[in-house]
Amino acid sequence: MSRLPPSVARLRVAVRDALHDLPTGALVLAACSGGPDSLALADTLAFCAPRMGLRAGLVSVDHGLQDGSAERAAAVAAWAATVGLDPAEAVSVEVTGPGGPEGAARAARYTALDAAAERHGAHAVLLGHTRDDQAETVLLALVRGAGPRGVAGMRAVRGHYRRPLLDVARADTHAACEERGLKPWTDPHNADPRYLRSALRPTLDSLVAVLGEGLVANLARTAALVGADTDHLDALAAAALEEVRDGEGLDAAKAGALPVAVRGRVLRAWALELGVNGAELNHRHLDALDALVADWRGQGPTFLPGGIAVRRGGGRLTGG
Structure with missing residues (x-):
């Protein structure tokens, strides 16, 4: 019996x-x-799922941003049907909204995947992000000054989404495609410097050349460690938010007495409850909110995305 190629074996273990x-x-x-x-992930799922007593399907999202994208998504779905993935469908989306082309495409893609999961009653949706993608995410977060939540990177499990390959190298997915006779498509956006993640990749390659091959794995490990800390602080903040509630507002004195790491999370969670779009909420908004409870000097309201104003009065923070 021939030995299973290491790249294929690593993917199968990760998916299982x-x-x-x-x-x-x-x-x-x-x-x-x-x-x-x-593609390597989908092929691995097609192999593993029936052997685990699971059903497996595929969704290919056509963003409509490139010539031939609809045909390409349809071809992926057709291939999926040949390897036993059912359902196997291509879904078209309209890319509009805030966040630039990358952010808008991401939002449209997840909306389509959420709808597919609900339509078919799926327990999980697998995403093909690798350890290299995680390392890039950590670097982007550092460049943007995103703080622990950003440095924590992508999570292995988030709701019904799962990322089995976060500890698998990109080189393994490429090698697995070759070993399995798969013919992947190369997205030209991945080499387009107009997209920040694409522009970062040569820089990461240069850093690896200087600092060694372990850099990518170390960055991904950093994300996992910070993610564990972030989850713990988020849990503390969720409990603290209930303690500082005052009707529909917050008790300013109680909120101001919280540790900084917890207080920031409490204020962020409360802002989201007010209806603020989390993608538009940045550190400047949170700093202004924090000043209302920790550096109160009689200042006026703080305005959050969506035109939501937060005021302090009578020892309470209220928003609307």
């Missing part, structure tokens, strides 16, 4: 580990663009 807790008969969907990472 990511799905071990699902009930027998559960449906798992792979989100697949046709690129090497998601």
Whole structure:
């Protein structure tokens, strides 16, 4: 019997580990663009799922941003059907809204994947982000001054989304495609310097050349460590938010007495409850909110995205 190629073995172990807790008969969907990472993931899912008593399908999202994108998504879905993935569908989306082309495309993609998961009753949706993607995310967060939440990077599990390959190298997904005879599509956006993540990749390659091959793994490990700390602080903040509530507002004195790391999370969570779009809420907004409770000098209201004003009066913070 021939030995299983190491890259293929690593992917299969990662996918099995990511799905071990699902009930027998559960449906798992792979989100697949046709690129090497998601194609290798979908192929691995097609192998692993039936051997684990699971059902497997695929969704390919056409963002409509490139010539031939609809045909490419349809071809991915057609391939999926040949390897036993069912359902196997291509879904078109309209990319509009805030966040620039990358942010708007991401929002449209997740909306489509959420709808597919609900439509088919899927227990999980798999995403093909690799350890290299995680390292890039950490660097981008550092460049943007995003703080611990950003440095924590992408989570292995978030709701019904799972990322089995966060500890698998991009080189392994490329090698697995070659070993399995898959023909991935190369997205030209991945080499387009107009997109920040694409522009960062040569810099990361240069850093690896100087600092060694362990850099990518170390950055990904940093994300995991910071993520664990962030989860713990978020849990403390959730409890603290209930303690400082005063009707629909917050008790300013109690909020101001919280440790800084907890207080910032409390104010962020409360702002989201007020209806603020989390993608538009930045550190300047949170600093202004924090000043209302920790550096109160009689200042006027703080305005948050969406035109929401937060005021302090009578020892309380209120917003609307």
